Amino acid sequence: MPERRMDWWPVAAWEMRRMLTRADFVISVLLMPLLVLGAGLATRLIVERSNAKPLRIAVAEAQPSGALVPVAPPPLARVVWAAPGGDTLTRAGLAAAVRARALEGAVILPGPLAAADSADVVVRRARPAWEAEVLGHLSAVGRRARAADAGLDSAALARLDARLAAREQVVTPGGRVSRADRATALALMLLTLATVFTIGAYMGIGITGEKQARSTEVILSAVSAQSWMDGKIAGYTAIGVLQVVLWAASAAVIALFLSFPLSANASPALLAASLSLFVAGLCLYAALYGTIYATIKDLQSSSSFQAYLFFIPFLPLMFMEGVMRSPDAGWVVALSHVPFFAPFLLPMRMTLGAVAPWEVPLALALCAAAAWLLRGVAGHAMRIGMLMYGKDVSLPELARWARER
Structure with a gap:
């Protein structure tokens, strides 16, 4: 045809x-779109509820004798620094408290925070969302303490941490x-x-x-x-x-x-x-x-x-x-x-x-x-x-x- x-x-x-x-x-x-909207609303609700819930984290310092001493770091948003005592203030006690959800997690330092270069983290599941934030906060606190021991104030430390302010020049069309x-x-x-x-x-x-x-x-x-x-x-x-x-x-x-x-x-x-x-x-x-x-x-x-x-x-x-x-x-x-x-x-x-x-x-x-x-x-x-x-x-x-x- x-x-x-x-x-x-x-x-x-x-x-x-x-x-x-x-x-x-x-x-x-x-x-x-309705499914996406429902999933978005549910995710937002879950995230908001999760962010509103405080995290109970215990920080302890190990003594040469093996005993643990509670440490109270400076405040951190959404984190409540728990002060364990009694039977809880042992490695086994902290692990049991985390397992029973009495604590969200625990950080055990090998010595004073200013001298610590490592830490044992007790968690229920590997790599929880709060771990990096808490360890970063503790690292910053320890760094400031070491700087103070060396005679550096916060302004001097800020100057040492200052990064180059880059001004980027794009030389190809459409490159930006x-x-x-x-x-x-x-x-x-x-x-x-x-x-x-x-x-x-x-x-x-x-x-x-x-x-x-x-x-x-x-x-x-x-x-x-x-x-x-x-x-x-x-x-x-x-x-x-x-x-x-x-x-x-x-x-x-x-x-x-x-x-x-x-x-x-x-x-x-x-x-x-x-x-x-x-x-x-x-x-x-x-x-x-x-x-x-x-x-x-x-x-x-x-x-x-x-x-x-x-x-x-x-x-x-x-x-x-x-x-x-x-x-x-x-x-x-x-x-x-x-x-x-x-x-x-x-x-x-x-x-x-x-x-x-x-x-x-x-x-x-x-x-x-x-x-x-x-x-x-x-x-x-x-x-x-x-x-x-x-x-x-x-x-x-x-x-x-x-x-x-």
């Missing part, structure tokens, strides 16, 4: 209407980024990953369900296979964009509700580039999933090769450490322009100030070209796949279909 210019639009509009009226999709899109830029790029990357898998799942349910119901054959009698696939790709891309807009707006509302500070320092250029890469990547992955679903009759009949393709969005995560360490390395630059990786890796490199001005247009062009090529493969696979209903497709067959026009 000859393909008319806008044959794909009715398919895309119908697909969007169908998805927006699906109860499970609407619930999942609306339920996710803010924490808001990093947070925005990371949030958008996670939203991209979640949206890709969401639309992939619903796309699979829709396409394979239509093929099993044999309704695809009726549809293809009215529009070409390419228009049908183009409509699917456009429709699910639009649904993904709408989903991210709703989630992002919900996140902003939740942040305001939880009094989470929102920064207005995010770079408009970085935000625009990240959003453009997100849309291009979403369209590319929709075309990839369309190609996969065009070659299978249902979700249970996919081959191992086809199943591996679903994990492509996870591959960029394997290179994150290398990107963070060397964002301007040659292999990182090349890898971040691979169409399937660009929506994830390039925004991350942008937050590190390692992206040249020409890289974003190049990545967008490569993503658009790959999506255009893949949508043609998907349409061709759908046209021929309908003639092979019930037969699994191998990789050589898929490659041969892509070459045949």
Whole structure:
């Protein structure tokens, strides 16, 4: 059937209407922000209650005879310095008190705090949250005592601790980024990953369900296979964009509700580039999933090769450490322009100030070209796949279909 210019639009509009009226999709899109809000409120309540509860910590000094003497350090926020006595003022007694939750923990010094270079910490679980704070406080107290013994007052000690005040000069364009830029790029990357898998799942349910119901054959009698696939790709891309807009707006509302500070320092250029890469990547992955679903009759009949393709969005995560360490390395630059990786890796490199001005247009062009090529493969696979209903497709067959026009 000859393909008319806008044959794909009715398919895309119908697909969007169908998805927006699906109860499970609407619930999942609306339920996710509610779950995040509930988790945020619960976490905030737990943290506030935990911060309001004082921590009973005992500090004792070991004598040469082995006996313990209680020590009362200077005050520390949220910490009540307990003064154990009697049977508790032994190593076994302190351990029993911590085990019985009479104490949150205990610190046993080998000698006077000013001379101590180590400490035994008695805890219920390894590395509790308060341990570093308490030990840091005791170290600072001991340091001030040693400085006083050496004839240094607090002002002299502060001068010794003074750090260089650095004035940073960034000499490359785009090299200066803010924490808001990093947070925005990371949030958008996670939203991209979640949206890709969401639309992939619903796309699979829709396409394979239509093929099993044999309704695809009726549809293809009215529009070409390419228009049908183009409509699917456009429709699910639009649904993904709408989903991210709703989630992002919900996140902003939740942040305001939880009094989470929102920064207005995010770079408009970085935000625009990240959003453009997100849309291009979403369209590319929709075309990839369309190609996969065009070659299978249902979700249970996919081959191992086809199943591996679903994990492509996870591959960029394997290179994150290398990107963070060397964002301007040659292999990182090349890898971040691979169409399937660009929506994830390039925004991350942008937050590190390692992206040249020409890289974003190049990545967008490569993503658009790959999506255009893949949508043609998907349409061709759908046209021929309908003639092979019930037969699994191998990789050589898929490659041969892509070459045949």
